[in-house]
Amino acid sequence: MKLVLQRQYFSSGTNGILFFNGKEICKTIELFWKDNQRRISCIPEGIYKVRKRFSPKFKWHLEVMNVKNRDYILFHPANDALKELNGCIAPVSELTGEGKGIRSRIAFERLKEIVFPYLEKGFVIELIIKS
Incomplete structure (x- = not known):
């Protein structure tokens, strides 16, 4: 099972398209x-495992595992990377600018609905980040 994040880099944010097994789920x-750099950079391109995780702040979400020199890299809702993210990845329904989007909670719920059932059945899901 593969999540593929196809990125495009800009001076004030990074935008992407997230695919699951070849089908687009959402933008990011x-x-x-x-x-x-911690809390001010996106994570490096590469291959990571993802897991289901719970926190009081974000409830159930996805965590990107084994990111070199980083921890707690999450998929969680946000509509403005500079204001709401500290290195995490936010699913959005539509991109509106560099590192900006809209309807993040809707996109986040869609991502969870697609990926969580596989994780709950014991499947390993890899996140492949590339440009």
Whole structure:
């Protein structure tokens, strides 16, 4: 099972399209690339495992595992990367600018509806990030 995040980098944010097994799920927003610095950069391109995780703030969400020199990289709702993200990935329904989108909660729920059943059945899901 594969999630593929196809990124496009800009000076004030990173936009992407997220696919699951070849089908588009949603768009994504992230911070711009700043050498993988904690809390101010998107994570490096590569292959990661994702898992289901719960926190009081975000409830059930996805966590990207084994990111070099980083932790708690999550998929969670946000509509403005600079204002709402600290290195995480936000699903959005539509891109509106560099690192900006709309209807993130709708896109996030769609992502969970598609991916969670596989994780709950024990499937391993890889996230492949590329440009």
